[in-house]
Amino acid sequence: MDIVTPVILSGGSGTRLWPLSRKSYPKQFTQLVGETSLFQASALRLTGQDGAGALSFGAPAVLTNADFRFIVTEQLTEVGIDPGPVLIEPEGKNTAPAVLAAALYLAAKDPEAVMLVAPSDHVVPDAGAFRDAVARGMEAVRAGQLVTFGITPDRPETGYGYLSLGTKPDGSGGATPLEGFVEKPDLANAQTMLEAGTYLWNAGIFLFAARDIIAAFEAHAPTLIAPVRTAVEQAEADLGFLRLDPTAWAGVEDISLDYAVMERADNLSVVPYSGGWSDLGSWTAVHELSNPDADGVATSGDVTAIECRNSLLRSEVPGLELVGLGVENLVAVAMPDAVLVADASRAQDVKLAVTALKQKGAAQATALPVDFRPWGHFETLILRERFQVKRIHVKPGASLSLQSHHHRAEHWIVVEGTAKVTIDDEVKLVTENQSVYIPLGAVHRMENPGKIDMVLIEVQTGSYLGEDDIIRYEDIYARGQGAKG
Known part of the structure; x- marks a missing residue:
């Protein structure tokens, strides 16, 4: 039986689904369709075997960044998947360096390793059919081929790149020679390619032996080899993660796998x-x-549509009622801190809104009001000059770091569960409807010793309320200094 290691690329910060998807928590971790996040659905799709039992998937390797490392492992655990290696990119450098890093890492563990590279934010409704397609590509992999997957087009799509086959697929479903790549076409060319039947959408999913893709980099993108190899070899273990060396990674070219290798x-x-x-x-x-x-x-969500047509209406806030009255060809997405209203024909241009918000310095461009941490999450309810109100959820058994602040004091009111609170040398339990005051400069920590989520309201007061005003002294998650560490 062939064993394939899924390599899931999960470091992106896409803006095309703003305001739900933002840099602080992009779309792959959200539940857009179905019962799981896109990342979880991708991982579940790449588990088990193909229908014939000829292929089996190993534990997934994940490429992500430091801010998402705990989200990745938590979401995998939630769906019963034991995380494999999680490689932390010091900064985003596009897909070519990420794939090469994964290949070098896997080849060092197993010279015969076969890897399936897949984005974490795609939707593939029939997981079994996809696993069977991977199995059909293995014969080409055994022959030393670099295999990509092309989606049979059903419309003249201008938003995707295309793969040129030269001749129509023979219907067997097996791998066929790839003649070339075609950039995103205009509508007329897309229609021509659809009618020709010899073009497929480029899905950005790849299957190959680790040694073969390394050889391809050596032949076509040799300048990437040395810095990426150094970044992998000098990587540091951090809890269950592997942090690629930041100095070596800084010298890596920002380039996609298609441009670096596949098109050559x-x-x-x-x-x-x-x-x-x-x-x-x-x-x-x-x-x-x-x-x-x-x-x-x-x-x-909480939506009422009255005499509407061809529209998408989403309320992402429980209790916030979004009402559409007589609208047509509209996209409306309501979040706690931002609302998108767009003509459906302009859906591809949402990134323009993000750019405009960045230019005016609006936090909504990149950050959600909910911030996820390894111990749980917090939500900003009110933020004004010199005070801020948050709702903080701490998971059972979880603990915030032992910390202090230069510029703010804090008041904590427990509304669910029990908090174990440390303030300087004093440790005490604070239960529901009780409160505690954290003076400016006090060394403090909150923990959840219970078996249910602990929820408290935090009121901050002070001259500066930024998340980077944290000095960490101890942390069970081995985070460093800074907002997220």
Whole structure:
């Protein structure tokens, strides 16, 4: 039986699904469609075996950044997947360095390693059909081919790159030679390629032996080899993570796998796939996968739609009622701190809104009001000059770092569960409806000693309320200084 190691790329910070997806918590970790996050669905899809039992997936390797490292392991554990290696990129350098780092790491462990590289934010409804497609690509991998997966197009799509086959697929579903890559076309060329039947959408999913992709980098992108190899060899273990060396990584070129290797290699094959796929690259794509009704209206959350047509209406805030009245071809997404209202035809241009918000210095451009940490999460309820109110959730058995602040004092009121609170030399339990005051400069910590979530309201007062005003003395998650450590 062939063993394939999934390599899940999960460091992206896409903006095309703003305001739900932001740099602080991008779309792969959100529940956009289905019962799990896109990242969890990707990991579940790459577990088990193909239908014939000829192929089995090993524990997934994940490439992500430091801010998402605990989210990755928590979400895998939630769906019963034991995390494999989690490689931390010091900074985003696109897909080529990430894939090379994974290949070097896996090849050092197993010279015969085969890796399936997949983004963490795609939707593939039929997981079994996809696993079978991977199995069909293994013959080409055994022959030394670099295999990519092409989606059979069902419309003249201008938002995707294409793969050119030269001849129509023979219908066997096996790998076929890949002639070349085509950039995102205009509508006329997309229509021509659709009618030709010899083009597939480029899904950005790859299958190859680790040694073969390393050889391809040596032949076509040799300048990446030395710094990436150094970053892997000098990586430091950090709890269950492997932090790539930041000095070596800083010298790595920012380049995609397609540009660095795939468009230059001559040992390319493609497996056609027709089992359903979406990269959820716009709110229009989300609308299509959200079971719109007979009038083309898809809703989520507390939404009332009256005489609407061909629209997506989502309220992401429990208790916030979004009402659509007589709207058509509209996208409306309500968050606690921002609302998007857009013509559906402009769904691909949401990034323009993010750019405009960045230019005016709006925090909503990149940060959600909910901030996820390894111990739980907090939500900013009110933020004004010299005071801030938060709702803090701490998971059972979890603990915040032992810390102090230069610029703020804090008041804690427990509303659910019990908090174990340390203030300088004093340790005490604070139960529901009780409160405690943390003076400016006091060394303090909160823990949840119970078996249910502990929830408290925190009122901060002071001259500066930024999250970087934290001095950590001890931390069970081995975080350093700074907002997230």
